[in-house]
Amino acid sequence: MLSDPRKAPKGSSFILKASDLQLRFCTNETQATREKFVAKLQRLGFDISVPEVFSPAPAATAVLKERGLRPHLLVYDGVLPEFDSVDKTNPNCVVIGDAAENFSYENLNEAFRVLIGLEKPVLFSLGKGRYYKETDGLKLDVGAYMKALEYACDLEAEVIGKPSTVFFQSVLNDMGLQPHEVMMIGDDLVNDVGGAQHCGMKGVQVRTGKYRPSDERHPTVTADGTVDNLAQAVNMILSQRGH
Amino acid sequence: MLSDPRKAPKGSSFILKASDLQLRFCTNETQATREKFVAKLQRLGFDISVPEVFSPAPAATAVLKERGLRPHLLVYDGVLPEFDSVDKTNPNCVVIGDAAENFSYENLNEAFRVLIGLEKPVLFSLGKGRYYKETDGLKLDVGAYMKALEYACDLEAEVIGKPSTVFFQSVLNDMGLQPHEVMMIGDDLVNDVGGAQHCGMKGVQVRTGKYRPSDERHPTVTADGTVDNLAQAVNMILSQRGH
Numbered sequence: 175m176l177s178d179p180r181k182a183p184k185g186s187s188f189i190l191k192a193s194d195l196q197l198r199f200c201t202n203e204t205q206a207t208r209e210k211f212v213a214k215l216q217r218l219g220f221d222i223s224v225p226e227v228f229s230p231a232p233a234a235t236a237v238l239k240e241r242g243l244r245p246h247l248l249v250y251d252g253v254l255p256e257f258d259s260v261d262k263t264n265p266n267c268v269v270i271g272d273a274a275e276n277f278s279y280e281n282l283n284e285a286f287r288v289l290i291g292l293e294k295p296v297l298f299s300l301g302k303g304r305y306y307k308e309t310d311g312l313k314l315d316v317g318a319y320m321k322a323l324e325y326a327c328d329l330e331a332e333v334i335g336k337p338s339t340v341f342f343q344s345v346l347n348d349m350g351l352q353p354h355e356v357m358m359i360g361d362d363l364v365n366d367v368g369g370a371q372h373c374g375m376k377g378v379q380v381r382t383g384k385y386r387p388s389d390e391r392h393p394t395v396t397a398d399g400t401v402d403n404l405a406q407a408v409n410m411i412l413s414q415r416g417h
Numbered sequence: 418m419l420s421d422p423r424k425a426p427k428g429s430s431f432i433l434k435a436s437d438l439q440l441r442f443c444t445n446e447t448q449a450t451r452e453k454f455v456a457k458l459q460r461l462g463f464d465i466s467v468p469e470v471f472s473p474a475p476a477a478t479a480v481l482k483e484r485g486l487r488p489h490l491l492v493y494d495g496v497l498p499e500f501d502s503v504d505k506t507n508p509n510c511v512v513i514g515d516a517a518e519n520f521s522y523e524n525l526n527e528a529f530r531v532l533i534g535l536e537k538p539v540l541f542s543l544g545k546g547r548y549y550k551e552t553d554g555l556k557l558d559v560g561a562y563m564k565a566l567e568y569a570c571d572l573e574a575e576v577i578g579k580p581s582t583v584f585f586q587s588v589l590n591d592m593g594l595q596p597h598e599v600m601m602i603g604d605d606l607v608n609d610v611g612g613a614q615h616c617g618m619k620g621v622q623v624r625t626g627k628y629r630p631s632d633e634r635h636p637t638v639t640a641d642g643t644v645d646n647l648a649q650a651v652n653m654i655l656s657q658r659g660h
Contacts, residue, residue, distance in 0.1 A: 279520045286548065286557050304569045305529065314529050318565035325564040326547045326557050 175200055175345060175370065176404070177336075177360030193412060196349050199227045200342070200358075202335045202365065204271035204300040204316070205250040208232065228345045230300035230335035231256035234269055236344070237334065243296065245269040246288040248281055248319075266292060270323070271300035272316045282319065289327045297323055301335040336362070337369025346373070357398075359407045361385050368395040378407050418443055418588060418613065419647070420579075420603030436655060439592050442470045443585070443601075445578045445608065447514035447543040447559070448493040451475065471588045473543035473578035474499035477512055479587070480577065486539065488512040489531040491524055491562075509535060513566070514543035515559045525562065532570045540566055544578040546608075579605070580612025589616070600641075602650045604628050611638040621650050 175198050199222060203211055208227045215222050231253050238245055238260050246265035247257060250273050257269075268285050289295040303315030320331045335341050346353060353374030360366025360377070362384045367377030379385060379397040382404075390400060401407045421444040442465060446454055451470045458465050474496050481488055481503050489508035490500060493516050500512075511528050532538040546558030563574045578584050589596060596617030603609025603620070605627045610620030622628060622640040625647075633643060644650045 275522055277522045277525075279518055282520075283554070283556050286561075287555050290548070290555060304571070305533070311526070312530050312533060313526050314565065314569050318529075318569040321568040322557065322561035322565040326561040328547070 175342075175356055175358040175375070177201065177358075177362065177366045195411065196351065197226060198345050198349060200336060200345055200360075200366075201227065201229050202301040202303065203229050204231055204253055204335070205274070206252045207255050209255075210252065228341070228348070230341065231271065233341055233344055234298055234300060234334045235260055237298070237332075237340075238267070238269075243267045245298070246285060248273050248276060248285045249300070250274055250276060267296035267298065268323070269298045269300065270316055270319055272303070272306075273319075274313070277314075277319055282322070286323060286326055289323060289329075295327050295329050297327070297329060297331040299331040299333050302331075302333045336365040337372065339369070339373045342370060342373040342375070346375075357411055359404065363389040363392055363395050363397065367397045371395070371398070378410070380404055380407060418585075418599055418601045418618070420444065420601075420605065420609045421446065438654065439594065440469060441588050441592060443579060443588055443603075443609075444470065444472050445544040445546065446472050447474055447496055447578070448517070449495045450498050452498075453495065471584070471591070473584065474514065476584055476587055477541055477543060477577045478503055480541070480575075480583075481510070481512075486510045488541070489528060491516050491519060491528045492543070493517055493519060510539035510541065511566070512541045512543065513559055513562055515546070515549075516562075517556070520557075520562055525565070529566060529569055532566060532572075538570050538572050540570070540572060540574040542574040542576050545574075545576045579608040580615065582612070582616045585613060585616040585618070589618075600654055602647065606632040606635055606638050606640065610640045614638070614641070621653070623647055623650060 177200055208224050208229055212222055212224050212227055235257060244261045244263060244265050245257070246268045247254070247262065249269065249271035253271060265288055268289050270285065289297060299316055299320040302317035302320055304317050305312050305315050324331055346356060349356065357376045357378060358366055358370030359380060361380050361382050363379055367379050370377040376398040378399040378401060379389060381400065381402050399410060401410065418441050451467050451472055455465055455467050455470055478500060487504045487506060487508050488500070489511045490505065492512065492514035496514060508531055511532050513528065532540060542559055542563040545560035545563055547560050548555050548558050567574055589599060592599065600619045600621060601609055601613030602623060604623050604625050606622055610622050613620040619641040621642040621644060622632060624643060624645050642653060644653065
């Protein structure tokens, strides 16, 4: 299992693909559909297809249908098509993603009013990131807005996406494998490594992207291995299998 | 000590004024200066003057000056004059109030960037209300945005205003009285009654405004008395003094 592959050397996933190992990509991307996400990676030369990609929006769609919930959506316009097949009339829950400019005062009040008007308010949050960096500076991520609505409505949101166990389990189900048979490789210690370990998988951190040296003395999460790049992680997996 | 007097019968405060009791008004109003707030009440017929009114913005101004802090402000335009005397160059803290429409995506990101860029981020919140009602519906209050910034920056805000002890203490200092000599009368069980009790005062709730019948079986706050209106509370105080 790999986190968002954009920062990884392309060769590494080719090696994995050439082996008989199953490969899935788990991303917390909530600003685009899987189709757009994959198309972008394909243009960059990655060998990747839509069914291999797991992101929060389609996972949320599955949960909504399973529980007969009709969402009021506060998400980025680009990810709306993932919710096309969901009944959104007369909402009985709220789903928030990283909505960026859609996190306006008016839209936040509207999402709040839907929640507070429900007999049993249910809030889903597509991830719980604190903030992220864009070319024009740092931006508050969905987790901050989740906390605002949680406080206002006195409830706890259900997080869909890494590091949620439900999210990782849905990927394991798709692979038809048990947690101990699968290794997660990612750059985010808490969301990738910790989340996978909590689910019973091994978690290996790569020293790229979100990696910080302080991760190697983190108080609660210890990776099952730390490698400089994805190629090293692939070698580790293959050597552990006796190849 | 009285909470926002707008819902109280005017006669009651006249009775209090005619006695030798000291009277102060404590409000969490953060959308107007005290001058505008008092002018409005005077037009409605209330006998009230600016030095009798305590609200979060001037209390914050005092704290900022005392600690040599220069705020980045995310507040309602109408309350800005309260901060006229404060140095706001090169901010080393953030102050948020109920900014209403000023709680835009861009302004929230800007306040966040100031905080996260500080070596020791300090966030002041003028109150911590969850939400309030306006003619066009419910609105998220400052507490929700406080929680968003707290989570994003991994810090705890300092709340200025009711129910903060620092806030009530500043009013007691102004009166030159000890807590046991003062009674707080208000309609908000947690912010008025609980806050005052936490500070050592007696707290009486009036069954008006924010009062809910469930307040009388609240798990953590029990009022020292519950009355139907301010006149009853005034009678209670005067009779307890033997008048």
